[in-house]
Amino acid sequence: MSSTHWRPTSGFSTSIWGGxxxxxxxxxxxxxxQPVLHGVDLTVRTGERLAVLGRNGVGKTTLVRAVVGAxxxxxxxxxxxxxxxxxxxxxxxxxxxxxHVPQGRGIFGELSILENLKVSACAVHGAxxxxxxxxxxxxxxxxxxRAGHAARSLSGGQQQVLAIARALLTRPRLLVLDEPTEGxxxxxxxxxxxxxxxVNVARGVTLVVVEQKIDFAARLAERAVVxxxxxxxxxxxxxxxxxxxELQRELLAV
Ligand SMILES: Nc1ncnc2c1ncn2[C@@H]1O[C@H](COP(=O)(O)OP(=O)(O)O)[C@@H](O)[C@H]1O
Ligand SMILES: [Mg+2]
Numbered sequence: 102m103s104s105t106h107w108r109p110t111s112g113f114s115t116s117i118w119g120g121x122x123x124x125x126x127x128x129x130x131x132x133x134x135q136p137v138l139h140g141v142d143l144t145v146r147t148g149e150r151l152a153v154l155g156r157n158g159v160g161k162t163t164l165v166r167a168v169v170g171a172x173x174x175x176x177x178x179x180x181x182x183x184x185x186x187x188x189x190x191x192x193x194x195x196x197x198x199x200x201h202v203p204q205g206r207g208i209f210g211e212l213s214i215l216e217n218l219k220v221s222a223c224a225v226h227g228a229x230x231x232x233x234x235x236x237x238x239x240x241x242x243x244x245x246x247r248a249g250h251a252a253r254s255l256s257g258g259q260q261q262v263l264a265i266a267r268a269l270l271t272r273p274r275l276l277v278l279d280e281p282t283e284g285x286x287x288x289x290x291x292x293x294x295x296x297x298x299x300v301n302v303a304r305g306v307t308l309v310v311v312e313q314k315i316d317f318a319a320r321l322a323e324r325a326v327v328x329x330x331x332x333x334x335x336x337x338x339x340x341x342x343x344x345x346x347e348l349q350r351e352l353l354a355v
Contacts (some may be wrong), residue, residue, distance in 0.1 A: 119146060119147030119148050120146065120147055121144055121145070121146060121147070121180075121182075121183075122145050122146060122147040122148075122181065122182060122274070122275060122307050123143075123144070123145040123168070123179070123180070123181055123275060123307075123309070124143070124144050124145075124178075124179070124180040125141050125142060125143040125144075125168070125177065125178070125179050126142055126177055126178045126179075126180075127140045127141070127142065127176060127177035127178065128140065128141040128142075128164075128167055128174055128176070128177035128178070128179060128187075129141075129174065129175045129176040129177055130163060130164075130166070130167040130172055130173065130174050130175055131163060131172075131175070131331075132163075132172070136175075136331075137160045137163040137331050138160050138163055138164060138167060138331045138332075139330070139331040139332055140176075140177065140331075140332060141164060141167075141177070141328075141331070141332060141333055142332075142333060143326065143333050145275070145307060145309055146307075147274075147307055148301070148305060148307055149307060149308075149323055149324060150297075150298070150301050150307075150308040150310070150321060150322045150323050150324070151308065151309050151310070151322060151323070151324050151325070151326065152310050152311075152312050152318040152321065152322035152324070152325040152326075152339065153309060153310065153311045153312070153325070153326055153328060154311075154312060154313070154315075154318060154325055154326070154327045154328070154337070154342075154352065154353060155327050155328035155329060155334070155352070155353065156329070156352075156353055156354040157313075157354075159328045159329050159330060159331070160328055160330070160331045161279070161280075161311045161328050162204050162279055162311070163331075164311075164328065165201065165203075165204075165277050165279045165309075165311060167179070167187075168194075168199065168277060168309075169191060169194055169199055169201040169277060170186075170189060170190060170191035170193075170194045171191055171201075174187040174188075181194075181197055181198065181199065181275070184197075186199075192224070195224075195225065195271050195273075196225075198272075198273050198274035198275055199273060199274075199275045199277065200268035200269070200271045200273030200275070200276050200277070201268065201276075201277050201278075201279075202261075202264045202265055202268050202276070202277070202278040202279065202281060203264075203279055204279035204280045204283065204311075205283070206260050206261060206263075206264040207264065208252045208260055208263055208264055208267070209252060210251065210252050210253030211251060211252075211253065212251070212252060213248065213249050213250060213251060213252065214244050214247055214248050214249070214250060214252055214255070214263055215234070215248040215249060217252050217263060217267055218234050218237065218238075218244075218263075218266065218267055218270060219234065220267070221267045221268070221270045221271060222234050222237075222270045224271075225270065225271045225272070226270075233270055234270070237266050237269060237270055240266075241262060241266050243259060243262060244259075244262065244263060244266055247259075256285075256286070257284040257285040257286065258285040258286060258289045258292075258293065261281055261282075261285055261293065262293075262296070264281075265278075265281075265296070265297070265300070269300065269304070269306075273306055274305075274306060274307060275306070275307045275308075275309065276300065276306050276307070276308050276309070277309045277310075277311075278297070278308070278309070278310045278311065279311045280311055280312060280313060281293065281297070281310065281312070282312065282313075282314050282317050290314065290316070290317050290320075291320060293317070294317050294320040294321040295320075297310070297321055298320075298321060308321075308322075310322060313353065313355070315339070315342055315343055315349065315353070315355075316343065318339055319339040319340065319342075319343050322339060324336065325337050325338075325339050325342070327352045327353075329352070334352070335352075337352070
């Protein structure tokens with residue numbers, strides 16, 4: 102694979118990869134009546150931007166939930182910086198440096214933007230939450246301008262920015278996003294990708310992004326893996342995937 106295949110197209114510098122940050126080994130997980138993951142092996146390096154692709158229903162969200170602790174891991178191991186985390190409660194994984202932007206964003210539409218941020222900041226920073234929120238509002242002026250408005254009054258893209266800002270309040274080292282482009286306008290996809298590249302490069306946050314939109318994934322990620330039937334099916338160069346309708350149909354059914 103030529104290195105140009107996984108360089109982002111956005112003009113940002115490629116992040117500097119370190120050692121292993123997140124490691125999944127034979128991970129099995131699912132729901133009481135439905136096993137979904139049948140032995141996932143995956144390594145994410147410190148500082149990288151990884152896209153996780155795959156058709157609907159293959160287990161991408163289940164994989165994300167297993168990593169963040171939203172569902173139990175029934176077999177296998179998950180390590181963060183070499184330490185087992187698969188038995189840790191979800192809030193302890195936040196404390197260990199993992200933040201999650203769930204599919205559908207998970208923001209509270211009836212609460213104001215500020216209140217949405219408080220939910221996250223208070224949980225992590227205790228008394229220091231005001232300063233943390235002030236800092237994040239300085240970085241996201243769009244949110245500052247609308248701080249008192251109900252979150253549901255934001256556009257899909259703006260809600261996604263809120264979900265990302267809320268996740269960043271926990272000062273993660275690893276940010277896991279599940280289909281961040283769902284329900285946002287095509288015209289702001291590039292901006293969204295560039296924002297996430299900036300989060301990676303400027304803050305040094307490692308990114309794992311579950312995505313269905315190939316051009317978005319190619320602009321954002323340096324590397325991609327494809328999930329199929331509850332396992333990591335293969336790694337793929339995003340440029341190869343972009344250039345081949347046949348591969349897209351085979352691996353993603355799009
Ligand atoms: N809460 C749930 N309870 C039972 N089955 C579920 C639940 N959520 C998802 N599933 C099933 O698990 C499988 C994988 O789903 P999911 O991980 O959401 O796939 P993806 O994110 O790749 O579209 C699907 O067959 C789906 O129907
Ligand atoms: Mg999903």
